Amino acid sequence: MSDPFEVSRDPTLLDPEDDASGVEGDPLRTSWMDEFVEAQRDIIEALPSQYGGDLAWFAYGLRALAKRRALDDDSSTGDVASVLLDLCVLSALTAEFHNVLDSGEPGDWRYKCWGAVAGLGGLDPMSLGRALEREGILAGYGWYDPARVGDEVKEYIEACWARVRKDLTEELGDNGLMVGLWGARQGEQAPLEDEDAWDILNAPTSDALVAWEWLTHGAYMG
Numbered sequence: 013m014s015d016p017f018e019v020s021r022d023p024t025l026l027d028p029e030d031d032a033s034g035v036e037g038d039p040l041r042t043s044w045m046d047e048f049v050e051a052q053r054d055i056i057e058a059l060p061s062q063y064g065g066d067l068a069w070f071a072y073g074l075r076a077l078a079k080r081r082a083l084d085d086d087s088s089t090g091d092v093a094s095v096l097l098d099l100c101v102l103s104a105l106t107a108e109f110h111n112v113l114d115s116g117e118p119g120d121w122r123y124k125c126w127g128a129v130a131g132l133g134g135l136d137p138m139s140l141g142r143a144l145e146r147e148g149i150l151a152g153y154g155w156y157d158p159a160r161v162g163d164e165v166k167e168y169i170e171a172c173w174a175r176v177r178k179d180l181t182e183e184l185g186d187n188g189l190m191v192g193l194w195g196a197r198q199g200e201q202a203p204l205e206d207e208d209a210w211d212i213l214n215a216p217t218s219d220a221l222v223a224w225e226w227l228t229h230g231a232y233m234g
Contacts, residue, residue: 040075040183044084049074055096055132059103062110064199069192072202073102076183077176089136093143096132097168101176104169108233109193112226113219121169121233132165147171170233177231186228187213193227194220 049056049071056070077098083091104121111121132140144150149167180189191209192202200208212220226232 039079040072045075045078048078048083052096052099055099055135059099060107062107063197065196065202066106068200068202069106069196070099070103072192073180074099076180077102080179080183089139090142090146093132093135093139094146096135097140097143097165098172098176098179100132100165101169101172102180104233105173105177105180105231106193106196108231109223109227110197113197113223116222144168173231173233190220190224190227194223 052074056067056074059066059070061067061070074095078095081087081091081095081098083095107121144164147168149164149171184192187209188203191212194212195202195208203209216224
């Protein structure tokens with residue numbers, strides 16, 4: 013069985029100007045990024061996974077989010093906590109993507125974020141508190157109360173939904189975001205091979221068209 017944290021080739025997407033991933037010298041594929049993602053394995057594996065490719069997609073999405081915040085060896089623990097909270101938003105976005113295709117509308121991401129809370133619980137409470145407070149979410153010592161932590165993570169997801177969706181689009185492009193989410197649903201590694209990505213974007217199924225419409229028109233949450 014292949015490692016869900018493995019990164020395969022990047023897809024060649026429809027519009028080169030819309031593809032921020034790059035097939036040569038991909039900035040998401042560096043030794044530092046590999047080590048960073050591996051260090052977050054427990055948190056990634058705690059995220060709610062509905063389809064076979066979700067974990068690989070979370071790992072790849074984490075690379076994009078870390079790059080977006082210019083994370084490096086000099087970043088503070090608070091900066092790292094912010095990226096991991098953004099990963100929780102990506103997890104909720106992925107859940108809503110599946111909801112749209114499963115039931116025709118978004119809706120129940122709130123009931124699928126407890127795994128994210130459990131994973132984050134192993135991080136430094138003060139760093140997580142600072143990351144939450146940057147978004148105007150009062151954390152304080154309530155971080156030690158699992159019930160309040162869940163509420164605070166949900167509040168962060170709602171407050172940062174549009175920003176994280178934009179960050180992912182800036183790093184991956186609309187095409188790259190669509191391909192990543194669709195590949196997760198199909199149980200594929202992230203990102204998809206060129207041929208599979210081409211099929212999704214150039215010969216989409218009716219379901220893919222529904223997903224594209226939702227994703228590119230606000231990706232509204234339930």
